Amino acid sequence: MNFEHYIAAVENFPEEGVTFRDITPLMADGPAFRAAISEISEFARQKEVDIIVGPEARGFIVGCPVAFDLEVGFVPARKKGKLPRETATIDYGLEYGKSTLQIHKDAIKPGQRVLIVDDLLATGGTIKATIDLVESFGAEVVGAAFLIELEEFAAREKISEYEVFTLLKY
Ligand SMILES: O=P(O)(O)OC[C@H]1O[C@H](OP(=O)(O)OP(=O)(O)O)[C@H](O)[C@@H]1O
Numbered sequence: 001m002n003f004e005h006y007i008a009a010v011e012n013f014p015e016e017g018v019t020f021r022d023i024t025p026l027m028a029d030g031p032a033f034r035a036a037i038s039e040i041s042e043f044a045r046q047k048e049v050d051i052i053v054g055p056e057a058r059g060f061i062v063g064c065p066v067a068f069d070l071e072v073g074f075v076p077a078r079k080k081g082k083l084p085r086e087t088a089t090i091d092y093g094l095e096y097g098k099s100t101l102q103i104h105k106d107a108i109k110p111g112q113r114v115l116i117v118d119d120l121l122a123t124g125g126t127i128k129a130t131i132d133l134v135e136s137f138g139a140e141v142v143g144a145a146f147l148i149e150l151e152e153f154a155a156r157e158k159i160s161e162y163e164v165f166t167l168l169k170y
């Protein structure tokens, strides 16, 4: 399937100089969305994962159906102040701005095999922060999977020790 056909390029969003890769047309097309999720699920199955972790918000959109497909749990890494119970916290930078992610302290057990799933890999700030946060639980990050990789940022160099799966590269 030509997944690129379902990704809209929006110039100068959310700020001047950024080409935003919008996945909402892919999400709006049932067969295309399902096919894209299935490709990530196929990768995830080989990794024998215990849980999927997805960073807010688009990591939920891609990560939850993968978890459902594999019949494993999904753990949200949420932006600061959204989770109601005790959390582990990490600050990070991304292509446009800075943010903080939190995971509930009882959500991941030491030794669990974790796959991190998100929509897009740009500078790698989000994935690196999510990896560090997951590893702070004593869990094993068995890989990371994305719909889109922006190769100009060379994020793979930041996470070269991890297996990275991406459906589309720009
Ligand atoms: O590789 P990076 O430079 O870190 O950029 C990629 C991240 O940026 C976007 O999320 P954003 O923080 O904009 O949040 P959203 O999902 O809530 O839109 C995207 O969904 C990734 O999580």
Ligand SMILES: Nc1ncnc2[nH]cnc12
Residues within 6 Å of the ligand: 018, 019, 020, 021, 022, 094, 095, 096, 120, 122, 123, 150
């Ligand atoms: N260029 C981009 N398009 C969509 N999401 C992003 N997250 C970080 N950079 C992005």
